[in-house]
Amino acid sequence: MRVENYELEVFTPPCEPGAERYSAVAHLTHSIAEVLPYLNAILAGANYMPSANALTWKRASHLVAFHSDRVAVSNVADREEAERELDRMVDLVNRTWDRRAEITADYQAQKRLSPMAVYQLLPQTNCQLCGEATCMAFAFGLIQGKHTLEECPELATNQREALETLL
Ligand code: SF4
Structure with missing residues (x-):
């Protein structure tokens, strides 16, 4: 279940051709779907979509999306920042998985704020x-x-x- 490595992809968002900020994806070799309810329990403001096996979270100026087979992060300046941010998120996934016995998993989708x-x-x-x-x-x-x-x-x-x- 722990993520040991990933394949990095850095690209210009399709909606912003020529942009000077990039999006990046860590393609995983195995599913992290089981860790998403635990991330949902500990990340303030996370938006969990159980039917899509996805969870989004705003971290500083970045939007982070955890999917079963990848982790994506928006608004990075270059490949170096992409790797740094994705390493942080992979570390978060691993630490959360290691601590899962102490965390009550939350399987509820976030209700939209009215x-x-x-x-x-x-x-x-x-x-x-x-x-x-x-x-x-x-x-x-x-x-x-x-x-x-x-x-x-x-x-x-x-x-x-x-x-x-x-x-
Ligand atoms: S209109 Fe006045 S009271 Fe209402 S949110 Fe704006 S500053 Fe506040």
Whole structure:
């Protein structure tokens, strides 16, 4: 089950021909499907898709996708960074597998965060200080990563804490 080696592929994303950032894939020699529920249990914000045997996770500026037969990472500058990031992810897979007896596997697909759930924790005054016309538009922006909580100066402490937990 542990990943001992992989075949590295680095390429320009098809949607961005000529881009100066690359995507990279570690092609594996055997399936890591069994480790995905354990990664789902320990990685905050992971999105597990059991039917597709896939799990995605945002790590810093990279989107990481774990599939049964490969691990992909986006937004790398060159082959060196690709290898560094993929080595980290392979190490994460191996450490998680080694610790599986201590982890309760999570087989649940992540539920999508609802804009209404976020909106209900905002001040709902539509004051526009965040640059959006309404608090609902700001809620969409928070979910999409276009905004941060710091951009709403009207948030009370309890609202901020609840949103930090939710997001
Ligand atoms: S600054 Fe806050 S309260 Fe004002 S519109 Fe934006 S989200 Fe709503």
